[in-house]
Amino acid sequence: MGPTGSGKTSLLKALGLWEDDVRKTEAIGFTDMAVDTPGEFFDIPRFYHALIMTSVKAGLVLLVADPLRRSRHTSRFAHALRAPVIGVITKIDAALPEDVEAARRSLRNSGATEIHAVSSLRGDGMKELSERLRSALSKTPPGDEKNKGDDNQQQG
């Protein structure tokens, strides 16, 4: 999740978690491995509940910051989410170092403690992030697995 145009769908695609072409995300989208959200849900606080609910069963949330736009992430937003959060600064192929640092501060302010800087277009940092996701997710079973028993509660 992250602001409109920050590069969320491009990032998922670069990580091999998204097959469709990258265009404006109009609605929450699901694949077997990932959930993609529209930036508007992040930009407009009225929609925060949708992000919070959608990520309840996520093993991990990637909180994205766009260094080209200097958007400000809501303070402590990550603390409202159940899943662990990893901050990702995108577009480092096109950003100045000071803009990358501003994006880093913005992500820290929102509660992300671990932050990666990547380029989905050029591939910088993608191998490291991909490995990090694999190791993090192998330790966190998906909510569905954990809660399987809940569906079989005895009636009456």
Ligand SMILES: Nc1nc2c(ncn2[C@@H]2O[C@H](COP(=O)(O)OP(=O)(O)OP(=O)(O)O)[C@@H](O)[C@H]2O)c(=O)[nH]1
């Ligand atoms: N230079 C550069 N441009 C990028 C990078 N990642 C994404 N972009 C561009 O940023 C624009 C928005 O990318 P998207 O992946 O659609 O962004 P999004 O966050 O999914 O946007 P919404 O779905 O509208 O919320 C596109 O024009 C991408 O080509 C990157 O690593 N470097």
Ligand SMILES: [Mg+2]
């Ligand atoms: Mg998108």
